[in-house]
Amino acid sequence: DTGVSQDPRHKITKRGQNVTFRCDPISEHNRLYWYRQTLGQGPEFLTYFQNEAQLEKSRLLSDRFSAERPKGSFSTLEIQRTEQGDSAMYLCASSRQGESPLHFGNGTRLTVT
């Protein structure tokens, strides 16, 4: 169990640029979640996968956000045409099954200038 790995740890980008984050879950975990967290708030749900299937995407998420998990292993989260309001910590988590606890990675901190 090597834990959930996220890359990069930090990303600074200019408004309007596209960014992509990667998450490698714990190997035997079927579920993979993406959350966004801003200062003083709890993690806000973005989307989750069961194996390679994306089962739910937050209604709050604009079309600029897209996530994939092509082979049911690692996942990517892409944000197109970034805005300053996208600045946040992006957290990835994985779990064995639907009711199992989530295990979080260290997160990717995005700063949009």
Add this chain to the structure above:
Amino acid sequence: QKEVEQNSGPLSVPEGAIASLNCTYSDRGSQSFFWYRQYSGKSPELIMFIYSNGDKEDGRFTAQLNKASQYVSLLIRDSQPSDSATYLCASGGYQKVTFGTGTKLQVIP
């Protein structure tokens, strides 16, 4: 109405006291409940999970669940300054896991 609600705090307790953290949830279909601890600038760390009504104890931590009242709590006995952090309550089931905004706990030496 938020799906998971917590008092944001801060909750201040003296060292050695019992800290009591509370959470309510709105989805009666929720099956699983989690408490996470989050230090500033770090990612959430799992402390406890509970699925059935009643109490579940692990060391200094006790989680309590009352599904009829849609209420979850976390008790921390013999609180230590190192327990100072934000505590996140989360609920889930067969679908997504939803988090509250967290309660900031300060343990005063």
